[in-house]
Amino acid sequence: MRQDPLFPEWQPSGTASEERLSELRAFDELGHLARRYRESRTFGELLDFVIKMHELSPYNAALLHLQKPGAQMVRTAAEWLLLGRQPLPEAQPALLLYPGGPLRFVFDVGDTEGKPISLPPARPPAPDLAKLLTNTAERISREGVEVVGPLFEQEPRGRLRRGRKGESPFTITLETGHAPAAQYATLVYELARLFLGQLGGCEGCDWPARSPADEISGRFEAGAVAAIVCGRAGIPTEAAAFVRGYLKNFTEVPDLSLDLVLRAAGRIERLGR
Numbered sequence: 069m070r071q072d073p074l075f076p077e078w079q080p081s082g083t084a085s086e087e088r089l090s091e092l093r094a095f096d097e098l099g100h101l102a103r104r105y106r107e108s109r110t111f112g113e114l115l116d117f118v119i120k121m122h123e124l125s126p127y128n129a130a131l132l133h134l135q136k137p138g139a140q141m142v143r144t145a146a147e148w149l150l151l152g153r154q155p156l157p158e159a160q161p162a163l164l165l166y167p168g169g170p171l172r173f174v175f176d177v178g179d180t181e182g183k184p185i186s187l188p189p190a191r192p193p194a195p196d197l198a199k200l201l202t203n204t205a206e207r208i209s210r211e212g213v214e215v216v217g218p219l220f221e222q223e224p225r226g227r228l229r230r231g232r233k234g235e236s237p238f239t240i241t242l243e244t245g246h247a248p249a250a251q252y253a254t255l256v257y258e259l260a261r262l263f264l265g266q267l268g269g270c271e272g273c274d275w276p277a278r279s280p281a282d283e284i285s286g287r288f289e290a291g292a293v294a295a296i297v298c299g300r301a302g303i304p305t306e307a308a309a310f311v312r313g314y315l316k317n318f319t320e321v322p323d324l325s326l327d328l329v330l331r332a333a334g335r336i337e338r339l340g341r
Contacts, residue, residue, distance in 0.1 A: 109315075160179070213262065249303050260336065264286075293333045295312075297333050
């Protein structure tokens with residue numbers, strides 16, 4: 069997974085960007101945005117767009133979809149100049165977040181002119197799964213979440229639970245006998261449940277303590293996170309298949325926090341870098 073080119077100085081270990089996003093909560097606080105993405109069709113379009121725009125953070129990709137749903141590749145005016153292109157005089161920029169600094173004005177390739185340019189690939193290069201698993205497990209351990217079971221082994225059932233006395237606050241157990249891609253997909257789903265607050269919080273934790281409205285809502289919300297993270301890495305997952313099946317058969321999505329879904333997806337991606 070690659071660093072978001074719009075966030076060149078972003079240090080993934082820092083928390084400033086997460087704090088800033090928690091203050092914004094744009095997708096939850098603006099009523100018309102929440103209604104817009106409650107429809108299964110529009111939610112599915114958003115999901116596809118966020119997965120396609122894998123060069124951006126999930127949150128920025130969603131903000132871009134809100135403003136320019138047909139965008140293919142965005143850069144600032146200065147970045148376009150370096151590539152031999154420039155924004156058209158009548159071009160309308162999109163606003164994206166820029167941790168540690170002001171908002172960024174970016175332009176889609178369709179709103180620029182100049183040298184021909186190749187668009188980013190529809191999928192990023194295949195990730196190094198061993199590194200992805202190791203990085204994620206090691207870094208999440210610093211946040212009080214222990215991953216146990218063989219990491220490098222059909223998609224296993226993970227088990228996320230609160231730690232017992234003398235253990236880490238939370239433990240994720242992965243079963244044996246599974247391929248690395250399936251192990252990672254399971255780990256992503258369990259981390260999504262954690263960061264969405266579905267098991268509650270803990271002392272020192274910076275994720276919310278909140279219960280889903282019902283079991284289906286919880287599965288869909290965590291599945292949406294897994295669909296984004298694994299989709300952007302080119303890894304199939306049963307959680308994403310559940311989300312796609314739900315979108316196909318129902319006209320509205322279950323109750324969820326789109327804001328938390330996007331932030332959890334970005335957080336899990338950063339753990340693997």
